[in-house]
Amino acid sequence: MTRYLAYCQGDILLTTEGNIPFGDTPPIPLHPWHTVTTLHADTADCLIIRLQSPIVGIAGLQMVGLRQSYEILSREDYALAGKGAELLYWDQNSHYCGVCGSPLKWQTEISKQCPECGKEWWPALATAIIVRVERGEEILLVRARNFRGSHYGLVAGFVETGETLEECVKREVWEETHIRIRDIRYFGSQPWPYPCGLMVGFTAQYESGEIRLQTAELCAGGWFRRDNLPDIPRPASIARTLIEDWMEKA
Ligand SMILES: [Zn+2]
Structure with a gap:
């Protein structure tokens, strides 16, 4: 079967x-x-x-x-x-060897090999972080310009070469909102096959700064209490799980 x-x-x-x-x-x-x-x-x-x-x-x-x-x-x-x-x-997206240009052959069911030069090729995951920043009874929510619908989400972004996940969390929060954070803790992760991602979730605490949005990527953002939440992401996402986890702590 x-x-x-x-x-x-x-x-x-x-x-x-x-x-x-x-x-x-x-x-x-x-x-x-x-x-x-x-x-x-x-x-x-x-x-x-x-x-x-x-x-x-x-x-x-x-x-x-x-x-x-x-x-x-x-x-x-x-x-x-x-x-x-x-x-x-x-x-x-992986028909040819990036070293010598020969057509690749499947080697295992999750990898390919070049029959000419022997180089092995594996799917490349695009790793991204997502973080719930808390300030007292509030959390930081932002709205990206490319969001469909009316919902707000959490700060998120792709990990850069040579960067730890925690460094990426700090950098993304700083770049998107000009907020400093502390107490970065791992929350959980989720494969995100749209088209080839891994989302790594964190929580963090506000340390200092006033929100100044990176307007190229974001059109809105702010601190929200449990009783004034805007629309939040749909249930399939780790963003939703992170927000629901916070709501249950009330
Ligand atoms: Zn090759």
């Missing part, structure tokens, strides 16, 4: 009952132009399939946004769907 992880753009193919298709035969005919790779998961072997166009009008099947699938799938299946999407993204 095989599980079929089939993707088209940002969507995944699920059954109308909301499950990853499962069985001895694929839920749709596979053709030579489909990109297909395998992945061994704890529960069953998986085939990862890149569809050229969305599947519509086939009884028992539906296309669902990968992000929306969080609300449908179990936590394990959502994680598996994300891993499949990340591997497929990496496969599409």
